[in-house]
Amino acid sequence: MASDILTAIFDEMGSGQGSIRPAYRKLSEWLAETPPNMLALRRDEAETFFRRTGITFAVYGEGGDPERIIPFDIIPRIIEAQEWKRISAGLVQRVRALNAFIADVYGKQEILKAGLIPENQVLMNATYRHEMQGVSVPRDIYTHIAGIDMVRVGPDEFYVLEDNCRTPSGVSYMLENREITMRLFPDLFSRYNVAPVDHYCDDLLYTLSSVAPRNCESEPTVALLTPGIYNSAYYEHSFLADQMGIELVEGPDLYVKDDIVYMRTTEGPRRVDVLYRRLDDEFIDPLVFNPESVLGVPGLMSAYRAGNINLANAVGSGIADDKATYVYVPEMIQFYLGEKPILRNVPTFQCNRPDEYKYVMENLHELVVKEVHGSGGYGMLIGPKSTRAERDEYALRVKAQPDQFIAQPTLALSTCPTFVDDGVAPRHVDLRPFVLAGSEIRVVPGGLTRVALREGSLVVNSSQGGGTKDTWVLNEK
């Protein structure tokens, strides 16, 4: 067990560790020469910009402001060209393997036959969609847009915490954060050679067009399907559709006739070839999945299975990002690609294995325990930060349904300088880069950095008081 990842906290700037790391030198100088009230002023400007542009994110079940903005920390996080090269290669490798895995699950199931992953774990999984078994999708790609959550614990130590293969969100923050930093701090920006991210939307449209159905003869018509304005990520949906110049559609704008999907337009029906859907599987077609859904399109699955439309991401992609599947990603990389994994997984204990269950129960105070199907930082236990009573209560839940839980060592997430109430101080961060898979795999140099604004907190989720930062990947000199 790698105990070194648990102890010393790595600060990416090098604060409090002797010397400032090279990538952060100019930033550190700039911070020293910029008075705090200037930073505060800029932060207020940034907030006004987000409000006026309407860049909001709803947080469920809290009441209060339904259109709240995620706090934006004005100090950028900086990643060296060499560091990024490795991350990027690792991401491409990982997403190739994840796609190969999903194609295999809904195809020949060789990885199950080889006994590398227990059959039950896949076929009995809530995210497995038997409706997709034997259906072929263009280029055998299932997760076209993947968001890979990573954490850093040391100079060269990046771990993948979680894969998001369904409808990962947050990319609009990557783009808007860059926009605002360039606007607020042109002087700082020009001291660095920062790799641009604004071609993301071009790459996204290129990716989506490259997976048009085989029978699509002309330039494919791509549309983005949103659950509507009450969805927490609605801003992002409209932003992306706008940047790509495609229609932002809601379920009732579409209908299916003879297994072909059409949009209702002012000039009559128009055929849709590729649908970038930001709607979960359960809601996309009331005839096949949740019959109560008014957000979806009746008949969509039938058109999809007939090969008349492609959906991104594919139905059933969730099988690859389940927390119980996560454990097997390194094996997948070996199995499908014959390569050694470039990015590491966090050691994970599966509570459905008797020996690991025992270890977890005995070491709750050191571990992070998560629900297999949970997301957004809800329902997890952070051992070192919990009380005795909380642990006892959580233990009862694990005991009742061991297969619903996994546990990981509490990682000492790296910190970055962050502008908080009492000045600039280190706060814990993670990173979500976005990977696009179509006729080729593309990774835009950057990602969404989430930051836990509360001192000492390890929870970066926006639903739990996290903020975001602009992420600068430096160009090679």
Place this chain on the structure above:
Amino acid sequence: MLSRTADNLYWVARNMERIENLARIIRVADRLSLMPVVPAGDDSLGDEWQSAIIVSGSSEGFYAKYEEATPEAVISYIAFDPENPSSIRSCIETARRNARAIRTALTTEMWDCLNTTWLELPKWNESRVRGSGLHRFLDWVKDRALLFFGSTQATMLRRDSLYFAQLGTFIERGDNTARILDVKYHILLPEHAPVGSAVDYYQWSSILRAVSGFRSYYVLYKDGIKPWRVAEFLTIEEQMPRSLVNCMSRINENLLLLGDQYGQRHECHRTAGRLQSRLRFSRIDDIFRQGLHEFLTEYIEQNNQLGQEISKSYLLG
């Protein structure tokens, strides 16, 4: 474009046009209420706040809630009442909600205008508009509406999305001009002309102010206010931007542009063409012969009908 998008654009523009009209209605009522009291027995002219409610088309909802049209009640209901779907507040909220659902069809400037308007809205309430605060509020509303109209004109591509927005603006504007005239039509009858009292003068000029045409009237006629000229000015004068004929011409123009872009025309094109030529070739004497009230009632009905035909051909039916 998506029919839903076109429908939302149309309603965003209608709602933003409506708030400007509502602000004018309140301003005129407030102005007239400061004038000398109307002689007894002529109470139809007297209650400016009551006629503000009638012109704004919200009598039913208002009297279900209030017994009397006091200035406070009328301002509260027309400006801020969330239960009144046509209050300034509701219109701004609806416009912003519609806009949010079609952000990709709006230019950045239009969205910024709508969103900022919505963000600033909570700053205004009943207590903030007492006394001179009322005019600051009404100025704000007018500025926001004009900014929206201006940014629509200045920043949208010359294509269907702009045409749908303009259809919304001019259907709403024509309806409003007709309503204002209709409520005051009795003082515009030719036989009223010899009266010429100060009170009448304020009534006539109030109509002009309600449609932002007070100074334009003088520019055009170079003469004192004559009631039949006011009626002419607001119905068939093509130079007057809020006249019925001008609203109908703009509607027709935008429908023709849509027809050209899509290479197809519908029933609404025929209706709009017919209504426009009728207005263009009318004389004010003919209108008075038919009866101004009858003429206006007919216009309101036909304008409404036209809106439904447009909806059927392009929008959500």
